[in-house]
Amino acid sequence: MTLKLAALTMIGLSAQPVAFAQKTEADPWSQADEVWGAEQMKPARQQVLRHHGDTTATYFQAERFELQSFDDEEVLLLDGNAWTGGDINKLWFKTELEYLPEEGEFEEAELQALWSRAISPYWDFQAGVRQDFEPESRTHIVAGFQGLAPYLFETDAAAFLSTEGDLTARVEAEYELLLTQRLILQPRIEAGFSAQDIPELETGAGLTGIDAGLRLRYEIRRTFAPYIGIEWQESFSDTAEMIEARGGETGKAAVIFGVRAWY
Amino acid sequence: MFNRRHFLGAALGGGTVLGASGLLPAWARTATDGNLGLPTLTGTNFDLDIGEFPVRIDGRTAMAVGVNGTLPAPLIRFREGDEITLNVKNRLKSETSIHWHGLLVPFYMDGVPGVSFPGIPAGETFQYKFAVPQSGTYWYHSHSGLQEQLGHYGPMIIDPAGADPVSYDREYVLVLSDWSFEHPHRIFDKLKKSAETYSFNNRTLGDFAEDAAQQGLGDALGDRAMWGNMRMSPRDIADVTGATYTYLINGHSTADNWNAVFRPGERVRLRIINASAMSIFNFRIPGLPMSVVASDGLNVRPVETDEFQIGVAETYDVVVRPEAARAFALVAESIDRSGQAVATLGPRPGMRAEAPVMRAVPTLTMKDMGMAHGEHGMSDMDRSDSTMSGMDHSGHDMSGMDHSGHKMNGMAHEGHSMSRKPDPMSGDGAMMAHNHKTGPGVANTAMMPVSRLDEPGTGLEDVGHRVLTYADLRALEPNRDTRPPERELQIHLTSNMHRYMWSFNGVKFSEVTESIRLNEGERVRFNLVNDTMMPHPIHLHGMFFEVENGGGEHRPRKHTVIVKPGEKVAFDVSSEHVGDWAFHCHLLYHMHAGMMNVVSVIPGEAGPHAKPHHEPPENDHDMGHNQTHEGHH
Numbered sequence: 001m002t003l004k005l006a007a008l009t010m011i012g013l014s015a016q017p018v019a020f021a022q023k024t025e026a027d028p029w030s031q032a033d034e035v036w037g038a039e040q041m042k043p044a045r046q047q048v049l050r051h052h053g054d055t056t057a058t059y060f061q062a063e064r065f066e067l068q069s070f071d072d073e074e075v076l077l078l079d080g081n082a083w084t085g086g087d088i089n090k091l092w093f094k095t096e097l098e099y100l101p102e103e104g105e106f107e108e109a110e111l112q113a114l115w116s117r118a119i120s121p122y123w124d125f126q127a128g129v130r131q132d133f134e135p136e137s138r139t140h141i142v143a144g145f146q147g148l149a150p151y152l153f154e155t156d157a158a159a160f161l162s163t164e165g166d167l168t169a170r171v172e173a174e175y176e177l178l179l180t181q182r183l184i185l186q187p188r189i190e191a192g193f194s195a196q197d198i199p200e201l202e203t204g205a206g207l208t209g210i211d212a213g214l215r216l217r218y219e220i221r222r223t224f225a226p227y228i229g230i231e232w233q234e235s236f237s238d239t240a241e242m243i244e245a246r247g248g249e250t251g252k253a254a255v256i257f258g259v260r261a262w263y
Numbered sequence: 264m265f266n267r268r269h270f271l272g273a274a275l276g277g278g279t280v281l282g283a284s285g286l287l288p289a290w291a292r293t294a295t296d297g298n299l300g301l302p303t304l305t306g307t308n309f310d311l312d313i314g315e316f317p318v319r320i321d322g323r324t325a326m327a328v329g330v331n332g333t334l335p336a337p338l339i340r341f342r343e344g345d346e347i348t349l350n351v352k353n354r355l356k357s358e359t360s361i362h363w364h365g366l367l368v369p370f371y372m373d374g375v376p377g378v379s380f381p382g383i384p385a386g387e388t389f390q391y392k393f394a395v396p397q398s399g400t401y402w403y404h405s406h407s408g409l410q411e412q413l414g415h416y417g418p419m420i421i422d423p424a425g426a427d428p429v430s431y432d433r434e435y436v437l438v439l440s441d442w443s444f445e446h447p448h449r450i451f452d453k454l455k456k457s458a459e460t461y462s463f464n465n466r467t468l469g470d471f472a473e474d475a476a477q478q479g480l481g482d483a484l485g486d487r488a489m490w491g492n493m494r495m496s497p498r499d500i501a502d503v504t505g506a507t508y509t510y511l512i513n514g515h516s517t518a519d520n521w522n523a524v525f526r527p528g529e530r531v532r533l534r535i536i537n538a539s540a541m542s543i544f545n546f547r548i549p550g551l552p553m554s555v556v557a558s559d560g561l562n563v564r565p566v567e568t569d570e571f572q573i574g575v576a577e578t579y580d581v582v583v584r585p586e587a588a589r590a591f592a593l594v595a596e597s598i599d600r601s602g603q604a605v606a607t608l609g610p611r612p613g614m615r616a617e618a619p620v621m622r623a624v625p626t627l628t629m630k631d632m633g634m635a636h637g638e639h640g641m642s643d644m645d646r647s648d649s650t651m652s653g654m655d656h657s658g659h660d661m662s663g664m665d666h667s668g669h670k671m672n673g674m675a676h677e678g679h680s681m682s683r684k685p686d687p688m689s690g691d692g693a694m695m696a697h698n699h700k701t702g703p704g705v706a707n708t709a710m711m712p713v714s715r716l717d718e719p720g721t722g723l724e725d726v727g728h729r730v731l732t733y734a735d736l737r738a739l740e741p742n743r744d745t746r747p748p749e750r751e752l753q754i755h756l757t758s759n760m761h762r763y764m765w766s767f768n769g770v771k772f773s774e775v776t777e778s779i780r781l782n783e784g785e786r787v788r789f790n791l792v793n794d795t796m797m798p799h800p801i802h803l804h805g806m807f808f809e810v811e812n813g814g815g816e817h818r819p820r821k822h823t824v825i826v827k828p829g830e831k832v833a834f835d836v837s838s839e840h841v842g843d844w845a846f847h848c849h850l851l852y853h854m855h856a857g858m859m860n861v862v863s864v865i866p867g868e869a870g871p872h873a874k875p876h877h878e879p880p881e882n883d884h885d886m887g888h889n890q891t892h893e894g895h896h
Contacts, residue, residue, distance in 0.1 A: 028777050028861065029378070029843040029861045031370065031841075031842050031843045031863065032370070032378065032380060032842075032843060036380055040381040041377070041381055043381075044376050044381040045377045045378075047376070048375070048377025048378060048772075049377070049772060049773050049775065050773055051773075051855070052772035052773055052855060052859050053766070053774065053856060053859075054857075055451070055455075055856075057452050057455045057456060059456045087455075087764050087771075118703035118762065119703065121703055121704075121705065121761065121762070122494055122706070122761060148494050148761060150491070150492045150493075150494060151488070151492055151494075152491050152494055178466070178468060179467060180467055180469070181463040181464070181465060181467065182463075222453075222459075222461075223453075223460075262456065262457070
């Protein structure tokens with residue numbers, strides 16, 4: 001305060017920034033209390049403050065709900081998000097489910113529960129836990145960043161440390177190219193990394209795989225958009241070697257039909 | 264049992280639903296010959312019932328919230344200086360309120376729950392009583408929840424106690440508004456989840472091809488790269504648009520065609536009120552020049568123009584003199600050109616004027632980013648993760664910004680670059696100091712805001728006819744207070760459109776712990792700096808302010824002023840009305856998101872009527888940085 005007052009003295013009457021958020025015990029204003037009574041005004045004052053800026057929302061999104069049709073199999077994928085909270089803090093859930101309709105079982109199933117905090121205009125820091133149900137039951141702690149990178153790339157980058165001590169990471173980026181106001185072409189790339197070999201998961205150290213997709217959606221409403229697309233999935237380095245050793249495919253492509261929706 | 268009473272009730276109910284005109288006050292009904300826009304409620308005693316009722320808009324039925332079952336609410340008309348009483352009965356299940364927009368009422372009659380009174384609880388009646396020393400065109404609306412969006416707004420006319428300096432043969436009130444069949448809370452919810460929900464004027468691949476053909480591929484790519492790098496869209500002009508709105512004139516969509524009639528040669532006074540929740544309008548009557556005679560209720564020296572932009576909550580009175588016996592279109596076009604409302608001014612009732620074709624969607628420029636000066640280079644602006652960091656790469660040609668030219672190295676973000684002597688024009692081209700809070704809620708800071716009072720507003724730069732600007736306005740009466748300001752305040756309009764966060768100085772209303780404090784009688788200059796890319800109609804309750812537009816002792820006195828993107832606007836307040844006054848952006852969802860504060864005028868030693876036990880305030884030149892509030896409990 002002393003410093004501030006000194007500064008004020010020096011610059012005299014020139015424009016002052018208005019310090020709205022000074023810490024004070026007193027009510028921010030209270031002149032109507034004398035007219036209508038403090039007991040009536042206090043709750044109304046709290047409400048008007050809360051109502052203008054401190055509201056919360058709850059969001060559900062099926063970012064990718066799609067059937068991936070490969071040469072030899074079909075996969076039903078749900079990549080979903082849900083969050084609840086305010087501008088700065090949110091409780092955020094992410095799920096990724098890969099279901100094999102022909103076999104009637106899940107190939108992959110995971111759920112993340114994260115605390116998401118806005119740390120800058122375009123970035124959230126997220127931390128929490130991830131539980132895998134398939135192919136192996138496994139628990140991880142998660143830390144990552146999600147946001148909008150320059151040039152409008154939607155980005156999600158997270159590191160996972162499992163209870164087995166394995167460190168992995170995932171980076172996703174999406175871009176939206178407006179062909180028209182409603183017809184939107186979306187390139188999407190996802191890369192997986194591992195710090196070590198995890199043989200039981202057919203994962204090798206280094207870059208494990210890349211999924212690259214191109215989806216063309218039509219936003220009938222902003223909240224509901226069916227799409228078609230193609231997806232290419234490739235495994236790399238040690239991961240690819242492990243898959244090859246088993247006689248599996250290290251690269252495959254799919255045609256996609258899906259829906260993107262949110263509420 | 265189907266008795267006669269039930270039958271009548273059902274018939275009346277059905278009639279109400281089907282006949283839109285039955286819901287309208289007489290003055291807003293489809294005009295018949297001789298309709299002079301007579302008000303329905305006049306006198307000194309008014310009974311207003313707030314409730315839910317059905318409306319029919321564009322052939323669709325919906326429920327509105329409003330006053331006395333009409334959309335818009337009835338015209339309330341009384342005489343300057345009369346002591347009036349308004350009994351407001353709340354028939355809703357939730358709290359309501361009425362704010363008398365632009366009226367100089369005692370602050371505890373101003374109608375803002377939590378600021379000036381406790382609000383009107385469900386089922387209760389509140390009595391407003393006041394006399395105001397003013398005349399002209401005003402309006403009233405709810406200040407509770409998002410009720411304004413649902414229809415809770417209506418016009419007011421205060422007739423002058425003496426002679427009216429404006430002469431006219433006939434008058435109409437035109438209440439411009441925006442209607443949505445979506446619930447306002449759902450609209451806000453969607454904006455929080457995806458701020459682009461209602462944007463359907465974005466630049467597409469086709470636009471890119473067009474630009475590349477016109478400007479060359481390199482320039483078109485560079486332009487996309489620049490906006491992409493800033494993570495902004497140059498088509499972010501309105502965030503709730505015609506995608507959900509039906510635009511209305513006196514409760515009528517274009518299809519519902521509200522009618523006004525005239526006899527050729529008559530002088531017709533139009534009292535135009537923008538009662539929208541979110542829509543700034545461009546108003547024009549193609550083929551008919553307008554003489555602007557009042558702004559925000561107060562008379563101005565007549566200015567002839569062909570079009571003007573009217574911010575939410577502003578009012579303009581114009582006089583037109585149609586000579587030709589043909590139908591003229593009264594056109595209220597949304598600023599982003601996503602829709603318009605057209606009504607008819609014709610020699611006979613029932614005519615339909617031809618609606619003009621919507622003009623091209625405007626595209627914002629660097630000037631709207633508060634970076635107007637093409638001759639300046641911008642380099643080494645280290646503001647981490649604000650959009651300006653995007654400007655920090657040499658080699659990119661940004662819309663003619665010459666990076667080899669003047670460099671602005673090491674910009675100081677402390678201290679004050681503003682001129683000590685109040686003069687808004689001197690700020691032009693100067694780097695703006697930003698001492699306010701930043702963080703997730705502030706995506707952009709206008710580095711070089713300029714005065715844009717002599718500009719007509721977004722999209723009206725090259726329309727090929729005259730457009731009113733704020734620089735054109737001169738108060739008819741000389742300003743009563745011509746003292747130079749003793750003190751200046753700098754208030755930044757801040758946002759992160761991506762997160763749909765809106766605030767003053769980076770602080771949402773919900774985070775405010777201290778109001779903006781003025782001493783009674785103190786002459787204070789407000790410098791509003793728009794750090795966002797949207798125009799904001801900023802409204803101060805309880806006091807008119809003189810907009811510093813170079814008008815000397817005839818500066819226009821207003822209650823609401825649009826601050827354009829990248830603009831710095833200055834106005835002076837005389838702090839003559841003691842009390843706590845709401846101060847906010849009148850775009851409803853911006854206010855709801857936090858772009859609001861309270862201006863407290865602290866009584867001087869004489870003591871005001873409302874505060875008999877008040878103690879004299881300390882002199883408070885530093886905006887109350889260290890002031891306590893003990894004196895005001």
